[in-house]
Amino acid sequence: MTELDRGMGAPSNGVLPAALPPTARPSTALLTDKYELTMLQAALADGTAHRHCVFEVFTRRLPAGRRYGVLAGTGRILEALPRFRFDDAELGYLEGTGAVDARTIDFLSGYRFTGNVLGYAEGEVFFPGSPILQVEGTFAEAVLLETLVLSVLNYDSAVASAASRMTSAAVDRPCLEMGARRAHEQAAVAAARAAVIGGFAGTSNLEAGYRYGLETIGTAAHAFTLLHDDELSAFRAQVAALGTGTTLLVDTYDVRQGVVNAVAAGGTGLGAVRLDSGDLGSLAVETRHQLDGLGATGTKIVVTSDLDEYAIAALAAAPVDSYGVGTSLVTGSGAPTCGMVYKLVARANAEGVLEPVAKASPGKPSRGGRKSAARRLDAEGRAVEEVLVVGDDDEAVASWSPASDDLRALHVPLVVDGAVDSRWVGAYGVENAARTHRASRAELPRGARRLSAGDPALPTVELSLD
Amino acid sequence: MTELDRGMGAPSNGVLPAALPPTARPSTALLTDKYELTMLQAALADGTAHRHCVFEVFTRRLPAGRRYGVLAGTGRILEALPRFRFDDAELGYLEGTGAVDARTIDFLSGYRFTGNVLGYAEGEVFFPGSPILQVEGTFAEAVLLETLVLSVLNYDSAVASAASRMTSAAVDRPCLEMGARRAHEQAAVAAARAAVIGGFAGTSNLEAGYRYGLETIGTAAHAFTLLHDDELSAFRAQVAALGTGTTLLVDTYDVRQGVVNAVAAGGTGLGAVRLDSGDLGSLAVETRHQLDGLGATGTKIVVTSDLDEYAIAALAAAPVDSYGVGTSLVTGSGAPTCGMVYKLVARANAEGVLEPVAKASPGKPSRGGRKSAARRLDAEGRAVEEVLVVGDDDEAVASWSPASDDLRALHVPLVVDGAVDSRWVGAYGVENAARTHRASRAELPRGARRLSAGDPALPTVELSLD
Structure with missing residues (x-):
C-alpha cells in the first residue's frame, strides 16, 4: 500500500478538491495528536473516559536568561474551540484509516x-x-484539546514574549511587525497578533489586519525601485500614488543619493525614509544630518534589517523614529516555542472523588492537584511574588479568592459550561490583551526589563490552604 | 478611532462570525505584506505594473555550519495559488480601510x-x-506572491532541512514526527509534511495524515496512566482496546516497574515500550535487558524526550528501535526559518526589452539576470558543484539545457501560463518530494552528512553562456 492509498483525505489522483482546499477547513478537530484519540478509545472501553478531570497548562522553566514570559493565544483557542467538531470529513478519515473503533x-x-x-x-x-x-471536564472531553491548546499557546506566547522585550528596549519609539515571510503563512498571522499584544504598533500582514483589526503598514520594497528606469522615477511614482506622507526606501543603490532623490521626489514634507542595510546606527546619524540639511527636518527615519531587542537597544541613541522587526520576532528571538505542557493534575477516582495525580519522571517534576494563582504586590503596588495556591481540599482551592489587597488573583473565566466568553476573542480580545500586558509589565520590578540574562523577575512560591 | 473600529474584518462587538471562522478562510490573498499592494497601486498609476518581470527565490547563506538545505513547501504554494483571489471579503476590507485606491x-x-x-x-x-x-509574469501579478511564497518556503524548508539531518543520523531506524504542540497549529501540519519529505516515517498529527495521506502514529500519554487507579490497570485497558501490538509508556512512575507491568499487561508479544525521560541511552540498555529477561525479545523500544540530530547520533549504539522527535524538528533545530528572499532579477524596460536588475545594498549582494541551474556530477555520479547558468542573453539562459551527462538540470516547470502542474501537489506531491530528497541526498559527497559544523557540501559556481 502506498502513502497515497493510505490517505483517506487525499483523492486517488493526488489532486486536491477545489471545493474544500486543505488549509481552509472549518474543523479544528484534527489539529490533534493521534494518541489523544487512542487514549479516548481505551478510556471509553473501560469507563474511565467519564471521570471528571482537571488539566493544567504551565511551563517548567523560561527560556535561558529570560525574566518573564507573556501569555498570548488564549483568544485564538477560544475562537477555535467552537469549531472543534468531528464532521463527515473527519469521521470518514478516522474510520477509513482505522485510527479508532x-x-x-x-x-x-x-x-x-x-x-x-x-x-x-x-x-x-x-x-x-x-x-x-x-x-476541567470529563477525561474524554478535556484530553482531546491538548495539542490544539499547546500549539496555540506555545507559539503565540513565544512571539509575545520576544515582542515585549523589543518594545521594552524601544521605549517610546513604535515597533512594527514585518516578519510574515519568515514564518509559516498562518503562523505569521498569529505572530502579528501576538506582537501587538506585546506592544507592537502595527503589522505588515494584511490577513492579521483583517482578522483582528490591527493597524497595517508598508509602502515599497527594492523591487519597486528596480522596476523603474531609475530611483528618482520610482520615488516620484510612489509619491504620486501614495502621497508625500509615504516612506521611501533609500538603500537600493546608494543611501546618500537615495536621500537626495527622496527629498527631490517628496519635498521637505516627505513622511519618512527607510534604511534596510548597513550599519544602521551611523547611517541614521548621517541620514538625519542630510535630511535636516535639505530642510526635511520632519521626515522620519524607519530602520529595518535583522533587528532584535539587542539591536533596538543599541540604537537608542541614534536618531531613529521607528523599528521594523521581522525574523527575530516571529521566531521568538532565540526561543521559537515555549515549553508549555498540558498535564492531568486531578481526576475522580472510581467513587467519583477528585484526587490529585502527578507523574514521577526524572527531570520532569509535576505537582498534583488543582492550583489557583495570584501575584503578590508590595506597598507600592510592585509585584514581588508569583503565588500558587494549593491544598488538599480541591473545592477550597477552586473557590479561593484573595483576602487582602496585596494579592491580585490571576485566573479569569474563559469558558463556562462549554460557552466561550466573547470578551476574549476577536479584535476586542487583542485590544484587551495588549492593555493587560501594558499593565502587567508595568507592575514588574524594574530589573524585569533588563535584556541581560538573569533569573525570573519573580520567584514562584506556594501558598497552602491546608 | 480604536483598533476595533479600524478593522473592517472584525464586527463591532468583537465577536467573530460563525459562518466564516477566521482560520478557515478560503482566500490566501491577504497572507501578504501590505507593501505589495501599495507598490502595485503606484505601478498601476505609472504603467510599470505591466512590465514583464522575473523574480527569483534564493538564500544568500545556509544556517551556520549546515552542509546543505532541503527544499520543501513547493507543493503547498501550488495548492495555495489557485486560492489567491480577492473576493468580496478581501476587497471590502481593503476598500474599507483605504489600504489602496x-x-x-x-x-x-x-x-x-x-x-x-x-x-x-x-x-x-x-x-x-x-x-x-x-x-515570471507582469510586475503586478508576480509581486503579489512574494510573502506567501517566502512564508511557505522559509518554514517548510527549515523543517525539512532539520529532518534530513535527523534521519541521516538515525540511519535505518525510523524517525517519527511528534512536534505539533511546539508549533503554531497550522505550521504543525506543514512541519509533519516537511518531516516526511526529509525522511521521517510518520507523524502524530492527524490533520497532516488527512491532508497528505501520511502514516499517523501514537498510543498514549502519561495522562492515561494517571487517569487510572494504578499503572497496571491503565496498561491492561490500553492493551484491551488497542491490542498487544500497542506501545506502552513506561516512565510515569518507575521505569523498571513500568516494564514489568507492561509485559504483565501485554505479554511477551507486546509491540513496544516508550521511554520519555531520563538518560535514554542507559535506560534503553537496561530496558532491553529487562525485556529480554522477561521473554519479550521482540518488544521494541521507542525513545522520545527532547531529541535532536545530535541526541539521535549519540544513541546510535543504544538498543533503540525508533525515535520520536518534537520541539527541535518543528523549530528547525536551531534554524527556525531559512533566509530565502524573493528578488526581482530582470524586468522589461520601456521598450519591452528584458534587462537584468540588482540592488547594491551593502552586505546583501544580488546578481541580476535570470539564472538556470544544474548539479555537476563526477564520473561516479557524485555531486561536485552547484552550477548557476548565467548570461546576457536572457533567452539563451531560459532555454538552456545540459549538453553533457555530467550536468543534471535542476529546474522543473511548476506553473505554466497560470495552470498548476498537479504532479507536485497533494499526497502524491509529498511522496514525490520524499523520493526526490532520498535520491538528491544520496548523490551528495559523503561529508555532506556530517553533523559537525562545516562549509556547504558543494561550492556554488557560475557557468556563463556569454
Whole structure:
C-alpha cells in the first residue's frame, strides 16, 4: 500500500478538491495528536473516559536568561474551540484509516466541549509553574484539546514574549511587525497578533489586519525601485500614488543619493525614509544630518534589517523614529516555542472523588492537584511574588479568592459550561490583551526589563490552604 | 478611532462570525505584506505594473555550519495559488480601510496569476545562491506572491532541512514526527509534511495524515496512566482496546516497574515500550535487558524526550528501535526559518526589452539576470558543484539545457501560463518530494552528512553562456 492509498483525505489522483482546499477547513478537530484519540478509545472501553478531570497548562522553566514570559493565544483557542467538531470529513478519515473503533467514532460525532476553562488573562506575564490555563471536564472531553491548546499557546506566547522585550528596549519609539515571510503563512498571522499584544504598533500582514483589526503598514520594497528606469522615477511614482506622507526606501543603490532623490521626489514634507542595510546606527546619524540639511527636518527615519531587542537597544541613541522587526520576532528571538505542557493534575477516582495525580519522571517534576494563582504586590503596588495556591481540599482551592489587597488573583473565566466568553476573542480580545500586558509589565520590578540574562523577575512560591 | 473600529474584518462587538471562522478562510490573498499592494497601486498609476518581470527565490547563506538545505513547501504554494483571489471579503476590507485606491481594487478583483513558475523539484537539496524558484509574469501579478511564497518556503524548508539531518543520523531506524504542540497549529501540519519529505516515517498529527495521506502514529500519554487507579490497570485497558501490538509508556512512575507491568499487561508479544525521560541511552540498555529477561525479545523500544540530530547520533549504539522527535524538528533545530528572499532579477524596460536588475545594498549582494541551474556530477555520479547558468542573453539562459551527462538540470516547470502542474501537489506531491530528497541526498559527497559544523557540501559556481 502506498502513502497515497493510505490517505483517506487525499483523492486517488493526488489532486486536491477545489471545493474544500486543505488549509481552509472549518474543523479544528484534527489539529490533534493521534494518541489523544487512542487514549479516548481505551478510556471509553473501560469507563474511565467519564471521570471528571482537571488539566493544567504551565511551563517548567523560561527560556535561558529570560525574566518573564507573556501569555498570548488564549483568544485564538477560544475562537477555535467552537469549531472543534468531528464532521463527515473527519469521521470518514478516522474510520477509513482505522485510527479508532466504532464506539469512539460514535462518541466523536457528538463531541462538544461542555466543561470549564479558566486561565490567566491574555497578555498577562507568567513565570515557571504559573497555571496559565486550567481545563476541567470529563477525561474524554478535556484530553482531546491538548495539542490544539499547546500549539496555540506555545507559539503565540513565544512571539509575545520576544515582542515585549523589543518594545521594552524601544521605549517610546513604535515597533512594527514585518516578519510574515519568515514564518509559516498562518503562523505569521498569529505572530502579528501576538506582537501587538506585546506592544507592537502595527503589522505588515494584511490577513492579521483583517482578522483582528490591527493597524497595517508598508509602502515599497527594492523591487519597486528596480522596476523603474531609475530611483528618482520610482520615488516620484510612489509619491504620486501614495502621497508625500509615504516612506521611501533609500538603500537600493546608494543611501546618500537615495536621500537626495527622496527629498527631490517628496519635498521637505516627505513622511519618512527607510534604511534596510548597513550599519544602521551611523547611517541614521548621517541620514538625519542630510535630511535636516535639505530642510526635511520632519521626515522620519524607519530602520529595518535583522533587528532584535539587542539591536533596538543599541540604537537608542541614534536618531531613529521607528523599528521594523521581522525574523527575530516571529521566531521568538532565540526561543521559537515555549515549553508549555498540558498535564492531568486531578481526576475522580472510581467513587467519583477528585484526587490529585502527578507523574514521577526524572527531570520532569509535576505537582498534583488543582492550583489557583495570584501575584503578590508590595506597598507600592510592585509585584514581588508569583503565588500558587494549593491544598488538599480541591473545592477550597477552586473557590479561593484573595483576602487582602496585596494579592491580585490571576485566573479569569474563559469558558463556562462549554460557552466561550466573547470578551476574549476577536479584535476586542487583542485590544484587551495588549492593555493587560501594558499593565502587567508595568507592575514588574524594574530589573524585569533588563535584556541581560538573569533569573525570573519573580520567584514562584506556594501558598497552602491546608 | 480604536483598533476595533479600524478593522473592517472584525464586527463591532468583537465577536467573530460563525459562518466564516477566521482560520478557515478560503482566500490566501491577504497572507501578504501590505507593501505589495501599495507598490502595485503606484505601478498601476505609472504603467510599470505591466512590465514583464522575473523574480527569483534564493538564500544568500545556509544556517551556520549546515552542509546543505532541503527544499520543501513547493507543493503547498501550488495548492495555495489557485486560492489567491480577492473576493468580496478581501476587497471590502481593503476598500474599507483605504489600504489602496479604486483602480487597484478593480485590478485585484480580477486577479489571477497567469504567468509561469519553475523551480527545483520539492525535496531537492540546495546551496547558497541556488535559484530554487523563479516566478515570471507582469510586475503586478508576480509581486503579489512574494510573502506567501517566502512564508511557505522559509518554514517548510527549515523543517525539512532539520529532518534530513535527523534521519541521516538515525540511519535505518525510523524517525517519527511528534512536534505539533511546539508549533503554531497550522505550521504543525506543514512541519509533519516537511518531516516526511526529509525522511521521517510518520507523524502524530492527524490533520497532516488527512491532508497528505501520511502514516499517523501514537498510543498514549502519561495522562492515561494517571487517569487510572494504578499503572497496571491503565496498561491492561490500553492493551484491551488497542491490542498487544500497542506501545506502552513506561516512565510515569518507575521505569523498571513500568516494564514489568507492561509485559504483565501485554505479554511477551507486546509491540513496544516508550521511554520519555531520563538518560535514554542507559535506560534503553537496561530496558532491553529487562525485556529480554522477561521473554519479550521482540518488544521494541521507542525513545522520545527532547531529541535532536545530535541526541539521535549519540544513541546510535543504544538498543533503540525508533525515535520520536518534537520541539527541535518543528523549530528547525536551531534554524527556525531559512533566509530565502524573493528578488526581482530582470524586468522589461520601456521598450519591452528584458534587462537584468540588482540592488547594491551593502552586505546583501544580488546578481541580476535570470539564472538556470544544474548539479555537476563526477564520473561516479557524485555531486561536485552547484552550477548557476548565467548570461546576457536572457533567452539563451531560459532555454538552456545540459549538453553533457555530467550536468543534471535542476529546474522543473511548476506553473505554466497560470495552470498548476498537479504532479507536485497533494499526497502524491509529498511522496514525490520524499523520493526526490532520498535520491538528491544520496548523490551528495559523503561529508555532506556530517553533523559537525562545516562549509556547504558543494561550492556554488557560475557557468556563463556569454
